[in-house]
Amino acid sequence: MKPGEPTSADLHVGSELVVRAIAGVPTIDAGQDLSEVIISGLAGTETELVDGDVMVLASKIVSRAEGCFVDLGGVTPSDTALHLAEEVDKDPRLVELILRESTGVSRKTTGALIVRHRLGFVSANAGIDASNAAPSSAPEGSGPWVLILPRDPDATAARLRAQLARHFSAEVGVIITDSWGRPFRRGTVGFALGVAGVPALWDRSGAVDRHGRVLEATVSALADSIAAAADLVAGQADEGRPLTLVRGLRFAPSDDSAQALLRDFKDDLYA
Amino acid sequence: MKPGEPTSADLHVGSELVVRAIAGVPTIDAGQDLSEVIISGLAGTETELVDGDVMVLASKIVSRAEGCFVDLGGVTPSDTALHLAEEVDKDPRLVELILRESTGVSRKTTGALIVRHRLGFVSANAGIDASNAAPSSAPEGSGPWVLILPRDPDATAARLRAQLARHFSAEVGVIITDSWGRPFRRGTVGFALGVAGVPALWDRSGAVDRHGRVLEATVSALADSIAAAADLVAGQADEGRPLTLVRGLRFAPSDDSAQALLRDFKDDLYA
Numbered sequence: 001m002k003p004g005e006p007t008s009a010d011l012h013v014g015s016e017l018v019v020r021a022i023a024g025v026p027t028i029d030a031g032q033d034l035s036e037v038i039i040s041g042l043a044g045t046e047t048e049l050v051d052g053d054v055m056v057l058a059s060k061i062v063s064r065a066e067g068c069f070v071d072l073g074g075v076t077p078s079d080t081a082l083h084l085a086e087e088v089d090k091d092p093r094l095v096e097l098i099l100r101e102s103t104g105v106s107r108k109t110t111g112a113l114i115v116r117h118r119l120g121f122v123s124a125n126a127g128i129d130a131s132n133a134a135p136s137s138a139p140e141g142s143g144p145w146v147l148i149l150p151r152d153p154d155a156t157a158a159r160l161r162a163q164l165a166r167h168f169s170a171e172v173g174v175i176i177t178d179s180w181g182r183p184f185r186r187g188t189v190g191f192a193l194g195v196a197g198v199p200a201l202w203d204r205s206g207a208v209d210r211h212g213r214v215l216e217a218t219v220s221a222l223a224d225s226i227a228a229a230a231d232l233v234a235g236q237a238d239e240g241r242p243l244t245l246v247r248g249l250r251f252a253p254s255d256d257s258a259q260a261l262l263r264d265f266k267d268d269l270y271a
Numbered sequence: 272m273k274p275g276e277p278t279s280a281d282l283h284v285g286s287e288l289v290v291r292a293i294a295g296v297p298t299i300d301a302g303q304d305l306s307e308v309i310i311s312g313l314a315g316t317e318t319e320l321v322d323g324d325v326m327v328l329a330s331k332i333v334s335r336a337e338g339c340f341v342d343l344g345g346v347t348p349s350d351t352a353l354h355l356a357e358e359v360d361k362d363p364r365l366v367e368l369i370l371r372e373s374t375g376v377s378r379k380t381t382g383a384l385i386v387r388h389r390l391g392f393v394s395a396n397a398g399i400d401a402s403n404a405a406p407s408s409a410p411e412g413s414g415p416w417v418l419i420l421p422r423d424p425d426a427t428a429a430r431l432r433a434q435l436a437r438h439f440s441a442e443v444g445v446i447i448t449d450s451w452g453r454p455f456r457r458g459t460v461g462f463a464l465g466v467a468g469v470p471a472l473w474d475r476s477g478a479v480d481r482h483g484r485v486l487e488a489t490v491s492a493l494a495d496s497i498a499a500a501a502d503l504v505a506g507q508a509d510e511g512r513p514l515t516l517v518r519g520l521r522f523a524p525s526d527d528s529a530q531a532l533l534r535d536f537k538d539d540l541y542a
Contacts, residue, residue: 015512017290017504019519122455179491183454184393185462185532187472187492189499201458220450220502221458228460228499231491232520233288241286248290249503261456 017248020045021233021241028242029136030067034156035163037061041243049164052249054173054198056230057160058242060129062150062176062194069135070097072144088113094128094146101126101148119149119193120262123180150176153194154257161196171253173198177227177234190231192223192258198249199223200256221261222251288519291316292504292512299513300407301338305427306434308332312514320435323520325444325469327501328431329513331400333421333447333465340406341368343415359384365399365417372397372419390420390464391533394451421447424465425528432467442524444469448498448505461502463494463529469520470494471527492532493522 022041028034038055042048049055063069077085077092081099085092088108095113099105102115112124127149134145150156153176161174176194181187192200202222230244293312299305309326313319320326334340348356348363352370356363359379366384370376373386383395398420405416421427424447432445447465452458463471473493501515 015292015294015504017500019288019290019500021286023286184534185492185495186534187490187495187532189492189496191456219458221456221460222503224456224458225460225499225503228496229288229290229503232493232496232500233286261458263455263457 017229017246019229019233020047020245020247022047022243022245023241025061025241025243027132027136028061028064030065030069032065034062034065035160035167037065038160038164038243039167042245047245049168049170049172049245050247051171052173052247052251053170054175054226054246054249055160055164056175056177056226056234056244056246057157058234059127059149059153059176059178059193060132060147061242062153062156063129063147064135066150066156067135068148068150069133069138070146070148071138071142072097072146073142084108084113094125094130097128097146097148098126101128117149119153120259121191121193123178127178127180149178149193154196154259155194157194157196157258165197171197173249173251173254175223175226175230176258177230179231188231190224190227190229190234192221192227192261195223195256195258195260197253198226198251198256199254200258200260223256223258224261288500288517290500290504291318291516291518293318293514293516294512296332296512296514298407299332299335301336301340303336305333305336306431306438308336309431309435309514310438313516318516320439320441320443320516321518322442323444323518323522324441325446325497325517325520326431326435327446327448327497327505327515327517329505330398330420330424330447330449330464331403331418332513333424333427334400334418335406337421337427338406339419339421340404340409341417341419342409342413343368343417344413355379355384365396365401368399368417368419369397372399388420390424391530392462392464394449398449398451420449420464425467425530426465428465428467428529436468442468444520444522444525446494446497446501447529448501450502459502461495461498461500461505463492463498463532466494466527466529466531468524469497469522469527470525471529471531494527494529495532 072093075093077096081096082092085095089110104116107114115126129147133147157174157176164172174196175192177190179188200223202220234241234244343364346364348367352367353363356366360381375387378385400418404418428445428447435443445467446463448461450459471494473491505512505515
């Protein structure tokens with residue numbers, strides 16, 4: 001192999017990616033068909049999906065489309081939630097909801113609970129979102145409203161992937177993302193909550209370096225990297241950029257779900 | 272504010288980013304001027320840097336240019352390193368070097384030491400790289416060679432930023448990156464080790480949602496997200512894609528360094 005010549009593992013990614021926010025996405029409400037929203041948004045920019053395209057959706061519009069609105073006015077906190085709420089100085093009804101969405105609390109501090117979410121990942125406050133979180137049909141005087149994460153982002157991603165693949169006759173990927181904080185480092189980045197069609201992990205094992213040595217640490221978190229890239233242009237759903245097209249990847253259709261990205265607690269060296 | 276209208280905070284990022292690997296970068300050796308390498312690589316693709324462009328460099332070529340090669344044959348392990356090496360089943364000379372590069376060991380397991388690097392971040396094995404890690408001038412029979420991380424990636428990024436800004440008369444950013452594993456999740460992503468010219472953190476505090484509520488969790492790790500995006504196309508330096516251009520960001524020149532991304536251990540809720 002000549003220096004600079006890509007290995008076969010390198011062929012998963014072209015030399016140029018375009019990360020494009022789809023403009024003009026309307027506010028999404030419960031029951032809306034997101035595949036129609038995506039197809040109509042793409043039509044507005046005269047874009048047809050092609051093989052290797054990945055549509056990235058902010059989890060917020062999935063939550064809205066799936067009606068994951070919760071009126072905290074209707075939530076009754078348990079004794080556990082009441083105690084914990086006092087300890088961390090949060091609304092007890094929100095704490096109750098965080099507990100319902102989680103399988104365990106790993107850390108707590110004023111204003112934040114770090115939990116293992118029912119979907120398996122670790123996040124602050126179970127990813128519950130309190131901004132622009134009311135349904136359009138919310139009655140006067142209701143709320144405060146919050147949005148919980150989609151029930152099954154992998155299933156939603158798979159359904160959308162099938163719909164888009166059929167519509168565009170193309171092998172596409174779909175990733176549903178959220179922005180979270182993370183250990184050791186400041187600031188939020190995008191993470192993949194739901195994955196379909198595109199590999200979640202990009203296993204480069206077996207690729208060799210210029211001297212024939214097998215590369216170490218060769219598994220890239222492809223879906224998380226795509227989520228982080230999309231987050232750069234997506235901003236937050238509040239500003240009307242919940243859909244991002246990532247173009248320029250090359251991948252064989254994959255059965256990976258976002259679960260592939262989760263490390264077992266017992267294997268977690270860093271945590 | 273109308274729905275879908277970007278807030279001022281949103282103006283930091285255009286609606287489309289291009290992430291482009293610069294082809295044909297040669298193997299770098301100690302003493303090479305990276306600004307010349309970048310300028311020549313860009314010239315090869317007929318690209319002039321413009322305001323808002325960010326050049327992303329894999330830390331490996333910075334290490335090579337700065338001569339951060341270490342011949343393990345010349346490293347004498349301390350007693351501490353010898354004991355630790357036996358415990359985690361690693362080359363004692365490599366363990367010695369990891370300890371020299373670190374201020375503390377936070378976790379250990381077979382094959383890996385999770386350390387706080389002297390530069391402040393948490394990583395496995397102090398980011399020491401054993402593939403394609405020999406200088407071109409390495410004498411026959413020397414080695415095994417490894418590369419340690421650059422001495423001061425922020426300073427290198429700042430110097431390169433100044434050189435590129437002067438050459439192209441443009442307000443550009445420079446980010447030096449590495450790919451690491453992280454807590455809770457499988458696979459590696461790109462992280463920013465050195466930052467110049469571009470904000471490391473993108474503080475969106477004060478931006479309001481459609482209902483006038485101030486957005487929560489509004490600080491994005493801009494430089495880490497750019498690093499993750501670049502990692503998608505960069506592959507590893509071994510395959511000759513150590514330089515990536517990210518185009519389409521809009522930012523006011525920033526004095527941030529990569530240190531802005533480090534969370535104090537005592538404030539770290541997740542760890």
